[in-house]
Structures are given as C-alpha cells and as structure tokens.
Amino acid sequence: MAAPNDNDLIARLEQHDIRASAQRVAIARYVLATEDHPSADEVWKAVTPDFPMVSRATVYNTLQLFTEKGLLRQLVLAEGCIVYDPKVEPHHHFVDDETGAIEDIPWTALRVGKVDELEGVDVRDYMVVVRGRRKGRRR
C-alpha cells in the first residue's frame, strides 16, 4: 500500500465515476490508504491539517459518495457504539439493511471453523454478523 500519488488517486476516482475535486482527492489520499478503520469524524480530523478548510459536511458527503461508488465499505463496528443484548449465551446476529433491526441467529445455525488457528490473539468471543434483507416483506 505504498502512498499513491495524486494522479493515481484521480484516475481511481474517475474510474468510479467520481469527479476529482481538490477536496475529494485530499480525502481519498487519507482514507483509501489507511490501515485503520476511521469514523467519518476521524477522517475529517485527519484531513483538516493538510487541507484546513474542508468542512465537516463535505467529508461526510464524500465518504457517503465513495461508499456508493464502491471505493469504501461501511462497517457497523464503531467502538463506543454499544447496544445491549439480554441473551448472554453465544449466538450470531442478522442486521436488516432496510430497518437496521438486529436479530439473533442461533449458534448452531451457522458453523465457523479455524478460529483456534488464528495467530497472535487470545479470542474472548466471536460471532458472525450477517447483513441483508428479510425475504417476503411488503416493500
């Protein structure tokens, strides 16, 4: 992931049908190269020192645009954003894309293998998170 130069970035944006404005390139420079998983606000904070006058709204809009165009993925995994589950035994979760509702999936409904082969980590807990939509819903 060698730091791409701006021409590469611009080409990449245009391949995805995105007009390459200065702000968008500045945002892409950071967010397309990072190993982190930044929140929108973290992206804003990271971009701002180099490009002092990007407004928050632009960063939020741009990240949304990049996601629609397939340059980024949104993960619902932000630390500090907690939801409580009264079912304490292990189970998996389904998240409905339309409503955001979270539903339980029984532990035995899915099979996960090779977790014990992961290197360098003490696993406390794991689960599968499935995203999609429920079938047979009135649209």
Place this chain on the structure above:
Amino acid sequence: MAAPNDNDLIARLEQHDIRASAQRVAIARYVLATEDHPSADEVWKAVTPDFPMVSRATVYNTLQLFTEKGLLRQLVLAEGCIVYDPKVEPHHHFVDDETGAIEDIPWTALRVGKVDELEGVDVRDYMVVVRGRRKGRRR
C-alpha cells in the same frame, strides 16, 4: 419470554450480586425481557414513561453494572455508528478489547458454513467479528 414478575427479577438480580433498587428493577424489567437490541439511550427512553424520574446517568451506570455481572452483553453493532474500510473485498475483523482497534482478518483465515441455509433472508454480506486481545503485548 412471558413477562417475568418483579419477584423473579429481584431474585435474578440478587443471584448476580446486584442490590435490587426500584430503579434497577424498572430497568431490568425492560432490558432483560426485550427481543430488541437497544442502545443505552433507547433503554432510557423505554423506562422513563413508567418510571418518570430515572436519570440518564442511572440507566447508563446500571447497564454497565448488569454487563459486568453477566446479565447483559454489549454488542458493538449500533446502527448509525459507522466506520470506513478501504478494503472492499470480503474479509473478517478482529477487535482488540483493550484498545478498540479494528484489524482485518483475511477471508480465507476462517471458514464459515451453512450461511446459505439461513431461512427467510437475502444475505448481502457477512463476516466474522472476533473480539479478544493481542498476545505478547507489553501490558
């Protein structure tokens, strides 16, 4: 999940070393019986109509307490809490419990089975979320 009466709830709290105050029972009444996966604020909003003067701080503290005592689980899955990932191809994630850092796990490092057997859902995407701590870290 027949609505448990207050005596059951009180017994359950005490089994977990929690003193059963009126506020705690009111919170437990909702959060231990729900099928939803409410955020702390949603719990507060749910409890407040029946028990008008519970402060937000109490709800937050109590949920934290219930979690420590094993009555609840915290899920980092709150809708609207988004983090961006420039790696758009499928992969899994590891979340470090100490730092909250999110790291990628290659798709092939884990094996997930039976996803296609899930009933009633169109799966768009799925991943394993592993939580734990990295080994061999200076503490």
Place this chain on the structure above:
DNA sequence: CCACGGATTTAGACTACGTCCAAATATCGG
C-alpha cells in the same frame, strides 16, 4: 472568451447521545 447551469462546497445552527461530578437520597447493619 464569456455566461450559464449543474455540481460541489461551505459555515454554522441544531440535535442526539454519552460522560462526568458533586450533592442529595436511600438503605443496611448494628
């Protein structure tokens, strides 16, 4: 070269959510 119109960006107001703290209150053991 200029003017036009759509695309993009902007500042800042606004809301929601979560944290923190010192003071008030409730509860328990003796």
Place this chain on the structure above:
DNA sequence: CCGATATTTGGACGTAGTCTAAATCCGTGG
C-alpha cells in the same frame, strides 16, 4: 435510631452527526 455505604440525581459539558441555504467552482455551448 444512627452512621456508613451504596445509589441516584440533575445538570453541565463535549463530541459526533445532520441539515440547509447560500456561495463557489467548473465544464460546456455560444
């Protein structure tokens, strides 16, 4: 009943995210 401890309170505070109307940018056709 008393004092000590546990619990709750309200309200101030900070941060993250949304929204909007106005300003600006930029490619295109004339």
